[in-house]
Every structure is written in C-alpha cells, then in structure tokens.
Amino acid sequence: MSFSSYINKYQSQFNDDIEEYVEKLLKEAWKEIITKSPVDTGAFRDNWKMSSALVGGQENPLFKIYAKHIIRGRSVYIYNDADYAWRLEYGWSQQAPRGIIRLTKMKLAREMR
Numbered sequence: 001m002s003f004s005s006y007i008n009k010y011q012s013q014f015n016d017d018i019e020e021y022v023e024k025l026l027k028e029a030w031k032e033i034i035t036k037s038p039v040d041t042g043a044f045r046d047n048w049k050m051s052s053a054l055v056g057g058q059e060n061p062l063f064k065i066y067a068k069h070i071i072r073g074r075s076v077y078i079y080n081d082a083d084y085a086w087r088l089e090y091g092w093s094q095q096a097p098r099g100i101i102r103l104t105k106m107k108l109a110r111e112m113r
Contacts, residue, residue: 047081
C-alpha cells in the first residue's frame, strides 16, 4: 500500500467517524428538545422539525442548532415554527421556564468538550 492510499484510507475513515458523531449529537439534540418541550395539547411538541435547508428562505438564529457543523457540506436545522415558540423559549411556560433550545445547546456543548 502506497503512502498516498494509506492516507486516503484513514481520511475517509476519519470523515465517516465525524459524520457519525455529528449524527449522534443531532439525535441527542432531537430527543432532548422533544423531552424538554412543554405539553398542553401536544401541538408544540409535535411541531418540531429537522431540515438540511433554510426554513422559509431565512435563517432563524435561535432554532438553528448545528448550522455551523458540516455533514457532507449541509447545514442542519432543528426548528419549531409555532407562533408562540419564542415565548416558550424565553420563559412563558411553567413547564420549561428556562427554555428548550438554549438548555439543549448548553448540555451538548458540555458533552462535546
């Protein structure tokens, strides 16, 4: 095996490992967000979405979690477009007084260290 093919083999494995790790983080984020979402009728909890495209052609800085992480060149967004999502994120709910997204981002940031 030539040095070049040896490097290519390990570069490919490294890229696969990174993608697997980021996918694991996204799944954890999804689970955390759903779990932390307050429930009245269930509509808010059921309204979470994950997309690798911009939502409505615009970036929403609160609801984009891993936009800077690359998964084969794509950004990944987790968002909730309910009209009252901002209010719930900033303490409107007694079930989630400290928000949903911000707590999830902090937890995952700690785990990534």
